[in-house]
Amino acid sequence: MRQNQPARLKTKRKQMLMPDVSTMYNLDNLFQPFSCGSLDLANRIVLAPMTRMFSPGNIPGDDVAAYYRRRAENGVGLIVTEGTWINCAGAGNIPDVPNFHGDQALAGWKRVADEVHAAGGKIAPQLWHTGLCAWEGGETVEMLSTSDISHKKSPSGYAAAGKQVKEGMTGTEVEHLIEAYGEGAADAKRLGFDAIEIHAAHGYLVDQFFWGETNKRSDRWGGKTLAERATFGADLVRACRAAVGPDFPILFRFSQWKLQDYSARLTSDPAELEAMLGVLVDAGVDIFHASQRRFWEPEFEGSPLNLAGWTKKLSGKPSITVGSVGLELDFLQTFGAKQDDGAIRFDQLMEMFDRGDFDLVAIGRVLLADPDWLNKIRDGRLEELKPYSAEAMKTLY
DSSP: OGGGHHHHHHHHHHHHHSOOHHHHSOOGGGGSOEEETTEEESSSEEEOOOOOOOOGGGOOOHHHHHHHHHHHHTTOSEEEEEEEEOSSTTSOOOTTOOBSOSHHHHHHHHHHHHHHHHTTOEEEEEEEOOOSOTTGGGOOHHHHHHSOOTTOOOSSSEEETTEEOSOOOOHHHHHHHHHHHHHHHHHHHHHTOSOEEEEEEETSHHHHHHOTTTOOOOSTTOOSSHHHHTHHHHHHHHHHHHHHOSSSOEEEEEEEEESSOTTOOSOSOHHHHHHHHHHHHHHTOOEEEEEOSSTTSOSSTTOOOOHHHHHHHHHOSOEEEESSTTOOSOTTGGGTSOOOTTOOOHHHHHHHHHTTSOSEEEEOHHHHHOTTHHHHHHHTOGGGOOOOOGGGGGOOO
């Protein structure tokens, strides 16, 4: 009997320290339906895209389908898949990341979509090209400059600010790349997916066109202003829209920070951000997925709005917030330390959501360790939450 006493006391202390968010806050709004075009969601929770590297030969198998189905079974409204390589040279070289082209890979993705639908969920593939990213496959800028990078794509050959390691893409290469995104969108609709997301964040290829430090082009895809440099992203959206029709939702994920530079910013000016968003809205974006490392941080001085809040205000389109939801530690620290499952900053999240700053909430790492996290939060079962740790990245649970 005494052997069990410390565990009981530990649980009791844990319960005393952790607030019951189900009684402190009205969570009903998070569980209200959401619609956009042909997309109808049961609630406002999104599984954030997270690279998993469990697809040998770049083909998603039955275990990948089961992984996504578990999240749908446990109440996630919309699943955005891990990044998937489009049909273009140099899209990526990270082992075991899935393609979104080729008969075998597409057959695997159809199984994934079917399993999610059987569990009552909705799903969108994230279409991805890494470009000339300084951290692709663990490579540094210096390693890229001495390795075979002939297959890698880039607006102007810059892997990071001030680090040009090759020539930029030709106009013909850019046009072929745009066509590849349209092909991916068409395949997604044909396979039965509910939407697509274009990965335009974190210093990868599309983001390299946005960022003045890596886009030095003098043609239609370059320019001195952010709105001008958004032309490439808009052309991608138009190609995807032509492939899927008017009602099939196109999500667009963007960020200020980059893997090459965590403090990087596309803009510190709301007016400049508004101009960029307007170009993308005119091209056909339905929902913006605004990536931050910490969702609770205001984006511009003098306003409590985060990036998703400003995006919704300036674009008039629905937005998704993301960035350490369910975690209080910094994005980088969580990969090397356990997180106290009580530190979830639910007060900030609900205050921002309830005042209408954004429409959807993307949750990532906590759902790796605990597929049932959402139900436990809703039911006030915080003592049952499984904490995130770096070990969760090593399994496909």
